[in-house]
Amino acid sequence: MSTFKSYKKRLREAARDPKISLALERAIRSFRKNIDEALRKFPHTLELAEVVRRIKEESISRMEELVQQTCQTIRENKGEAFVARTPQEALGIIDNIVGSGKLIVKGKSLTGEEIELREHLQERGNEVYETDLGEYIIQLLGSKPMHLLAPAIHVPKEEVARLLSQVSGQEVPPDIKTEVATVREILRDKFFRAEVGMSGANVVAADTGALFQIENEGNVRLSSSAPPVYIALVGMEKVVATIEEAFKVAEVTWRFAGYAVPAYVNLVSGPSKTGDIEKTTTYGAHGPKEMYVIFLDAGRSQLAKDPDLREALYCLRCGACLYECPVFAVTAGHFGDKYFGGIGAIWTAFVSGDLIKAAPLAYSCLTCGRCKERCPMKIDSPQMCLELRRRIAEESKPV
Ligand code: SF4
Numbered sequence: 485m486s487t488f489k490s491y492k493k494r495l496r497e498a499a500r501d502p503k504i505s506l507a508l509e510r511a512i513r514s515f516r517k518n519i520d521e522a523l524r525k526f527p528h529t530l531e532l533a534e535v536v537r538r539i540k541e542e543s544i545s546r547m548e549e550l551v552q553q554t555c556q557t558i559r560e561n562k563g564e565a566f567v568a569r570t571p572q573e574a575l576g577i578i579d580n581i582v583g584s585g586k587l588i589v590k591g592k593s594l595t596g597e598e599i600e601l602r603e604h605l606q607e608r609g610n611e612v613y614e615t616d617l618g619e620y621i622i623q624l625l626g627s628k629p630m631h632l633l634a635p636a637i638h639v640p641k642e643e644v645a646r647l648l649s650q651v652s653g654q655e656v657p658p659d660i661k662t663e664v665a666t667v668r669e670i671l672r673d674k675f676f677r678a679e680v681g682m683s684g685a686n687v688v689a690a691d692t693g694a695l696f697q698i699e700n701e702g703n704v705r706l707s708s709s710a711p712p713v714y715i716a717l718v719g720m721e722k723v724v725a726t727i728e729e730a731f732k733v734a735e736v737t738w739r740f741a742g743y744a745v746p747a748y749v750n751l752v753s754g755p756s757k758t759g760d761i762e763k764t765t766t767y768g769a770h771g772p773k774e775m776y777v778i779f780l781d782a783g784r785s786q787l788a789k790d791p792d793l794r795e796a797l798y799c800l801r802c803g804a805c806l807y808e809c810p811v812f813a814v815t816a817g818h819f820g821d822k823y824f825g826g827i828g829a830i831w832t833a834f835v836s837g838d839l840i841k842a843a844p845l846a847y848s849c850l851t852c853g854r855c856k857e858r859c860p861m862k863i864d865s866p867q868m869c870l871e872l873r874r875r876i877a878e879e880s881k882p883v
Contacts, residue, residue, distance in 0.1 A: 491844040495811075498818040507640045508816055515807045518742035529739045533860035536736045540798040540861065543724040547788050547797075550690045550723045551779050557693035561754030562767055563775035565693075567720070571599035574717065574780050581715060581776055584609035586679045589671075589711065591697070591704035592616035593684030594801060595719045595780055597629060597822045598835055601682075613674045615703035617667055624651060629817060638816040671703070681711035681772070685752075686737055686801070688723045688777075689730040695777065696734045697750040700743070705750050714772040716752070720784045721797040733800065740802035740860045783834035792871050796830035798861045805855035805865065811848055820845055826855055826865030829872055839876050846872040 498504055523529055543550055555565035568574035578601070582588070588610050590602060602623070605612045614623040618636035622629050624647045625639070636644075645658040648666045656666050675681075683704045685695035695716055697704045708714050724730050738746045756771030767773060787797055805827060806812045811819045823831035826849040833842035851866035859865075 487840075488844055494818050495815050495848065498815040503640055503643065504638045504816050505814065507638050508813060510640075511637045512807050512813060515742050515804075519740065519804065522739050522742060522744045525744050526739060529736060529860075532732060533736045533740070536733050536800075537798065537861050539724055539729045539733060543729075544721060544788050544794060544797045546725070547720055547723065548785060550725060551720050553690040554688055554693055554723050555777075555779070557690065558754065558775075558777050561693050562757070563693070563754045563777060565777045565779070567779045567781065569781045571780070571782055574599055574778050574782075575601070575604050577776075577778050578605070578715060578717070579608060581713065581774075582608070582610065582680055586610045587674065587677055588612045588680045588682060589615050589674055589678040589703075589707045590619075590681075591683030591699070591707045592619045593682070593717055594822070595684050595717050596682070598719075598782070599717075599780070601717065613671060613678075615671055615675070615701075615707055617664065617701060617703075620667060620671070621647065624648075628821070675703075675706040675710045678707075678711040680713045680715065681707035681709070682715045682717065683707050685716055685718045685722055687730045687733040688718060689727040690723055690725050692727045692753055693777075694727055694730065694751045694753040696730050697752065698734055698738050698741075698746050698748075699750070700747040702748060705748055708750060708752055709756070709771040712768075712772055713774045714752070714755075714776070716775075716777045718777060718779055720779045720781050721788075721799075723779070736860050737800040737802050740800065740804045740858075742804070783837055787830075787834045793830050793834075793868050795861070795863050796827060796834070796865075796868060798863060799827055799831075800861065802860065804858045804860070805863075808854040808858045810850060810852060810854070819848055825849075826851075826869050827863060830865070830868050833872060839872070839879055842872060843876050845869075846876060 551567060558565040566577050568577055590612055602612050614620045621636040621639055621644055641660055642658045644663050645656045648656040648663055652666055656662060686698045687696045724733060755767045755773055755775045756769040757765055757767045758769040759765045788794055806825050809825045812825055817824050820828040829842045829845035832845055833839050846869045849869040853866050855865050
């Protein structure tokens with residue numbers, strides 16, 4: 485079956501799946517209520533989003549320089565930093581740090597999904613636990629994430645109860661509170677026994693080397709502080725010049741993710757340290773003794789040079805556009821693979837380095853423009869999908 489035919493079949497099946505429609509209907513309703521409330525409470529967010537758009541324009545135009553500066557700053561903070569030009573290079577660097585046979589706890593990371601990090605680490609003989617609740621459900625299902633921020637958006641509580649009953653060996657009822665408590669119980673000792681913790685970052689400040697991690701569950705906080713070694717994998721596009729700018733990017737990101745304020749914003753800039761004995765700075769206090777940051781290029785520097793598609797790099801990964809997308813509303817993450825929706829088409833084309841791979845997504849976009857209306861960066865994904873289609877047609881032209 486051709487790629488297109490099997491993709492269309494998947495979309496049709498997803499659109500008829502009652503579990504997907506039930507879970508999405510609940511999620512979309514709740515997201516819209518949350519974001520409306522958050523924006524009503526903090527109306528300055530809309531103006532702040534315009535400021536952040538300008539910050540992203542400037543930082544993407546200086547991406548390479550800012551990433552190099554960040555690496556330098558992280559080293560000054562006694563961490564180690566690398567730039568990986570390809571997924572293979574990133575995985576190689578991680579292999580050198582981790583080795584095999586380790587217990588690893590991992591926060592949700594789209595960049596990790598992009599390079600299939602968990603699968604790779606498991607193949608190397610490591611025991612890896614996804615610690616984001618949704619991502620943990622996905623790991624148990626042996627499935628793939630269906631949304632940037634809510635990977636298990638398509639799984640209703642009844643299905644979660646069935647999975648957790650299997651894993652815990654006791655009957656877990658389809659009650660969300662009990663389900664959350666069960667996962668907490670299962671993962672609790674993994675955090676403290678893990679030899680390596682991993683996560684991504686939402687934004688990084690070049691001047692201080694500070695990684696910002698926005699979260700609600702506390703799992704990223706534990707993954708980046710309990711194990712003795714911490715590794716962050718971050719897309720190059722996440723770097724901005726100053727910590728002040730990073731705060732602005734972070735606020736707009738969480739607000740458009742539907743939160744008035746998240747439970748936690750972690751700032752990590754180096755290994756843990758203390759100066760409490762004779763004012764002598766010593767590394768490796770209660771948190772990690774070692775910290776490594778890997779910045780992934782994988783097509784991003786090429787995208788930054790593309791005047792028609794560059795704005796895809798301004799994406800904050802807030803996920804708001806997906807809740808407005810009529811195709812996503814009936815198919816969930818089947819409209820994409822790792823990167824979803826119209827914006828996902830551009831990302832797929834560049835990170836895979838294969839225009840044709842992005843064709844199913846570019847052609848499923850209805851170009852209705854609802855995503856652009858909701859997007860804090862006003863990214864014109866429909867227009868970029870049209871441009872992508874033009875390039876795909878050009879590339880597929882018989883010679
Ligand atoms: S395209 Fe816009 S709305 Fe969608 S995830 Fe990116 S920043 Fe958020």
